[in-house]
Amino acid sequence: MPQFSFILNGGRVTVDCPGDLRMLWVLNDLLGVRGPKYGCGVGVCQACTCHVNGKAFNACSVPVSQIKPTDRITTIEGLAASVGKPLHPVQQAWLDHDVAQCGYCQPGQIMAATAKIRQIKAQGRSVTDADLDEIRNVCRCGTYPRIRKAIKQAASQM
Amino acid sequence: MGERTIVGTDAGPGTSGISRRRFVGYLIAGPTLVAGAQLGTTAAAKAAIPTVQPVDLYDLSDLLTDATRPTANLITITVNADGTVSFAMPRAEVGQGITTAAAMTIAEEMDVPVSKVRVTLADARPELVWNQITGGSNTMHAIFTPIRTAAAIARGALLEAAADQLGVSTGELTIRDGVISAPGGRTIPIGSLSEAAAVSADVTVRAQLKPRSAFTVVGKPQRRVDALDIVTGRKKFALDAAVANAKPTMVCRPPTINGSARAVRNLAQVQAMPGITDVAIIPHSKHVPGGVAVRGETFGQCIDAVRALSVDWAPGPAAGKSDATVLADLARAELPMTPPVNLLAKTIDKRFTFHFRPGDPLETNTAVANVRPDRAEIWSSLKTPIWAQEQLALDLGLPVTSVKVHVTEGGGSFGRHLFADAAFEAAAISKKLGKPVRLLWHRADSFRQGRVHPMTTSRVRATYLGDNVLAFDQRNTAVATDWGHGFGELLSALGSTTPVTNLGYSQLVFGLTANVPYDFGIVSQLLNEVYDPTVFNTSSVRNVYSPDVTTPRELLIDQLARAMGKDAYQFRRSFLRDARMRAVLDKVAQAGNWGRAMPAGTAQGIGVHREYKGFCAVLVEIDCRPATVSRAIPNAFTGPRVTKAVCAVDVGLPINPLGLEAQMMGGIMDGIGQALTYSLHLKDGSFLEHSWDAAFYTRQWNTPGDLQVIVMPPTTDDPGGAGEFSVAPSMAATACAYARATGTLPTTFPINHGRANLGFTPAPTVPPVPASPTDGLSKAY
Ligand code: FES
Numbered sequence: 001m002p003q004f005s006f007i008l009n010g011g012r013v014t015v016d017c018p019g020d021l022r023m024l025w026v027l028n029d030l031l032g033v034r035g036p037k038y039g040c041g042v043g044v045c046q047a048c049t050c051h052v053n054g055k056a057f058n059a060c061s062v063p064v065s066q067i068k069p070t071d072r073i074t075t076i077e078g079l080a081a082s083v084g085k086p087l088h089p090v091q092q093a094w095l096d097h098d099v100a101q102c103g104y105c106q107p108g109q110i111m112a113a114t115a116k117i118r119q120i121k122a123q124g125r126s127v128t129d130a131d132l133d134e135i136r137n138v139c140r141c142g143t144y145p146r147i148r149k150a151i152k153q154a155a156s157q158m
Numbered sequence: 159m160g161e162r163t164i165v166g167t168d169a170g171p172g173t174s175g176i177s178r179r180r181f182v183g184y185l186i187a188g189p190t191l192v193a194g195a196q197l198g199t200t201a202a203a204k205a206a207i208p209t210v211q212p213v214d215l216y217d218l219s220d221l222l223t224d225a226t227r228p229t230a231n232l233i234t235i236t237v238n239a240d241g242t243v244s245f246a247m248p249r250a251e252v253g254q255g256i257t258t259a260a261a262m263t264i265a266e267e268m269d270v271p272v273s274k275v276r277v278t279l280a281d282a283r284p285e286l287v288w289n290q291i292t293g294g295s296n297t298m299h300a301i302f303t304p305i306r307t308a309a310a311i312a313r314g315a316l317l318e319a320a321a322d323q324l325g326v327s328t329g330e331l332t333i334r335d336g337v338i339s340a341p342g343g344r345t346i347p348i349g350s351l352s353e354a355a356a357v358s359a360d361v362t363v364r365a366q367l368k369p370r371s372a373f374t375v376v377g378k379p380q381r382r383v384d385a386l387d388i389v390t391g392r393k394k395f396a397l398d399a400a401v402a403n404a405k406p407t408m409v410c411r412p413p414t415i416n417g418s419a420r421a422v423r424n425l426a427q428v429q430a431m432p433g434i435t436d437v438a439i440i441p442h443s444k445h446v447p448g449g450v451a452v453r454g455e456t457f458g459q460c461i462d463a464v465r466a467l468s469v470d471w472a473p474g475p476a477a478g479k480s481d482a483t484v485l486a487d488l489a490r491a492e493l494p495m496t497p498p499v500n501l502l503a504k505t506i507d508k509r510f511t512f513h514f515r516p517g518d519p520l521e522t523n524t525a526v527a528n529v530r531p532d533r534a535e536i537w538s539s540l541k542t543p544i545w546a547q548e549q550l551a552l553d554l555g556l557p558v559t560s561v562k563v564h565v566t567e568g569g570g571s572f573g574r575h576l577f578a579d580a581a582f583e584a585a586a587i588s589k590k591l592g593k594p595v596r597l598l599w600h601r602a603d604s605f606r607q608g609r610v611h612p613m614t615t616s617r618v619r620a621t622y623l624g625d626n627v628l629a630f631d632q633r634n635t636a637v638a639t640d641w642g643h644g645f646g647e648l649l650s651a652l653g654s655t656t657p658v659t660n661l662g663y664s665q666l667v668f669g670l671t672a673n674v675p676y677d678f679g680i681v682s683q684l685l686n687e688v689y690d691p692t693v694f695n696t697s698s699v700r701n702v703y704s705p706d707v708t709t710p711r712e713l714l715i716d717q718l719a720r721a722m723g724k725d726a727y728q729f730r731r732s733f734l735r736d737a738r739m740r741a742v743l744d745k746v747a748q749a750g751n752w753g754r755a756m757p758a759g760t761a762q763g764i765g766v767h768r769e770y771k772g773f774c775a776v777l778v779e780i781d782c783r784p785a786t787v788s789r790a791i792p793n794a795f796t797g798p799r800v801t802k803a804v805c806a807v808d809v810g811l812p813i814n815p816l817g818l819e820a821q822m823m824g825g826i827m828d829g830i831g832q833a834l835t836y837s838l839h840l841k842d843g844s845f846l847e848h849s850w851d852a853a854f855y856t857r858q859w860n861t862p863g864d865l866q867v868i869v870m871p872p873t874t875d876d877p878g879g880a881g882e883f884s885v886a887p888s889m890a891a892t893a894c895a896y897a898r899a900t901g902t903l904p905t906t907f908p909i910n911h912g913r914a915n916l917g918f919t920p921a922p923t924v925p926p927v928p929a930s931p932t933d934g935l936s937k938a939y
């Protein structure tokens with residue numbers, strides 16, 4: 001079985017598995033990292049969102065063979081440590097606005113929001129309603145309005 | 159059994175002289191302090207389901223609460239040595255915030271911080287009989303008083319133990335933040351009294367509860383108790399249960415709803431696929447959806463195996479059915495209207511269609527099962543765990559005591575977890591394979607074979623003369639809602655297994671929830687259903703019948719107001735029966751600036767709804783202008799946009815206004831979706847939708863930028879239900895706004911359902927699940 005290695009939440013990991021296994025299952029089933037959630041398996045719901053080198057991606061839609069040994073993968077479990085704090089400002093904003101309901105979508109929402117804010121900041125802009133409209137993450141509990149507020153708050157603090 | 163009376167609770171200012179009711183409960187023998195409670199005076203068992211009565215006297219909340227009365231005394235609260243207080247709640251938390259509300263209630267009554275209260279979900283406890291069903295948004299209504307009673311008894315016992323130790327009377331003691339203080343500054347934390355306050359034999363106790371005027375926690379905004387676990391990814395769901403060797407398992411499902419596998423043509427080939435440990439046919443039955451199960455090292459490999467299977471399928475009972483054929487069957491089953499009341503009167507008579515809507519939570523059906531020859535253990539999000547346990551025991555041929563059913567927190571429910579589809583299926587697979595399994599439904603399975611909101615038609619007719627409405631008739635005809643879970647235990651579940659009795663349940667719930675809150679003379683609302691409930695997979699999806707009862711009614715009211723030359727808000731106001739309903743209506747009209755001038759193509763709409771012992775009104779503004787409707791969001795279904803929503807809700811006694819706001823917000827997102835975009839298309843015995851980019855639930859691009867939820871101050875001493883209250887009125891308000899903005903009465907819901915362009919390409923039904931994409935990195939941002 002081929003071996004794949006990458007940096008997960010700051011530490012190196014190596015897995016033996018077929019190269020076409022999607023990262024979501026590498027994380028959930030092989031590495032026991034269960035924060036990234038399955039919501040569709042087809043790159044739609046965004047519940048599985050993680051970061052590769054700081055950019056958001058759908059773990060259900062990336063074969064492990066496409067991840068390089070130097071790639072830094074961050075899941076919700078490693079987000080706070082990636083900024084060296086007990087909580088990332090986006091997580092704190094989620095608490096401040098009591099965003100979550102069932103919470104199943106929220107790891108993906110937080111990872112997506114973090115990347116989105118970074119991307120917008122890199123463009124030298126601030127977050128607009130049009131930006132928020134383009135966020136694809138599904139929340140069946142309907143927490144969308146609180147997500148919008150939390151993102152605006154986090155953007156002002158990041 | 160001994161007896162004592164606890165008068166201890168601090169009555170707070172302004173309550174002296176008020177004689178308060180005493181509630182009966184128990185101190186339960188054990189090494190640490192455990193208090194249990196029953197409801198005060200109405201503990202007599204109800205032998206039969208009560209007769210259907212007008213909703214004004216008796217509604218679904220009452221029925222569910224009555225159903226719990228015989229056994230509510232078994233709710234217990236434990237004080238631990240570390241100062242925490244624990245409560246294993248016999249209910250399912252699926253996002254609605256009841257663990258937080260329960261923690262607040264205990265904190266309030268015991269004067270401990272909310273952060274010291276640990277609320278977990280109880281395993282199935284068959285001795286609770288009717289007291290372990292989570293449904294009808296009824297949880298807090300049913301358990302508020304029992305929880306408070308147990309908490310008050312625990313508090314009183316702590317005070318007595320402290321008084322003993324300190325040599326003072328309980329009247330000289332106070333509790334704050336979990337610490338008991340005596341005169342002179344002596345303090346004892348409650349944890350250190352947990353042993354001393356314990357009893358060696360059960361004692362019956364009478365306790366007084368805090369008066370509402372002394373509340374400092376209940377009624378104040380409180381963040382969710384599980385919020386930190388959620389935002390750090392630590393919150394556990396069913397699949398996270400630590401069970402050795404419970405390997406990923408999925409099921410290859412039939413191309414028609416409820417079809418079944420006859421044979422696998424390439425068994426050896428699939429069994430030899432990388433990572434796959436087992437492949438087996440799981441027969442379809444009333445409780446087990448079934449198909450061909452595959453078990454493997456990872457879910458990714460299971461998906462590949464499911465796709466590789468070549469199966470000979472027997473068609474399901476819905477084979478050949480499509481939207482149009484079901485509609486024709488519904489039309490034939492519509493019950494007649496009442497004869498005209500007055501030949502001079504005019505009528506407005508309209509028909510509406512509500513298509514199938516998914517009942518999908520974001521977490522698909524999941525369960526972990528470990529079935530052994532002599533015992534079984536299951537983990538799943540279950541709203542009817544006792545029924546699940548008893549049915550599993552029957553199916554597995556085991557005594558009930560050998561079947562352990564653990565209720566895990568759920569990633570949403572929306573009615574789906576009233577059934578135990580995943581638990582039954584996981585158990586069947588585990589039994590067949592003789593191995594533990596971790597079962598996950600694919601999203602495509604979830605949309606296509608999961609439980610749905612039944613297709614419904616509604617005919618509504620108002621008869622009016624001059625300024626008076628003389629009669630109001632409503633005939634809803636629907637695909638049968640499955641009530642196979644009964645009241646959450648086996649006996650009543652068995653009662654609903656014949657179609658006739660299932661219709662009895664439907665009629666009962668319809669009768670208890672459908673209502674016309676207006677003075678409209680002679681009112682007649684009836685439901686008829688078609689098909690055996692096993693043809694389609696249905697359940698009481700969020701808000702059950704109410705969206706399809708309320709939306710036609712509110713649309714008709716707008717028509718009626720116009721016919722009488724009246725303003726839609728003033729018309730509602732003048733005909734509403736109840737002052738509390740008028741108050742929420744007035745609130746949204748005022749906060750939402752009803753009647754303000756708006757550009758052509760945009761408009762306001764208003765809807766009201768009464769249920770769950772409370773009242774809710776929603777005002778929305780919609781933008782149906784072409785530029786908005788066709789706004790470009792990549793790969794998104796956009797359409798008309800609700801730009802603003804204002805909701806006012808009166809639940810009696812609000813426990814957690816912040817949680818209530820969240821529930822109303824979620825219900826509004828649901829109502830908007832049900833009005834505009836969210837449905838399933840039935841074609842040849844299968845639903846076309848397979849993903850969230852096909853079934854258009856509300857997304858960020860459909861979310862109103864301006865949302866306001868107003869929680870009305872307490873109007874009673876008891877909390878009503880809240881979990882789904884705003885769905886019906888927000889759906890109705892959106893439909894009314896759409897009609898006003900476009901000048902066209904919408905008669906098919908969701909409004910986009912019938913358009914020529916589906917907006918997505920249906921995925922094949924064989925294989926039943928799409929391939930996993932490989933292009934994720936190219937979309938990274
Ligand atoms: S599970 Fe990856 S996008 Fe839905």
Ligand code: FES
Nearest residue numbers: 103105139140141
């Ligand atoms: S919080 Fe439940 S799906 Fe988003």
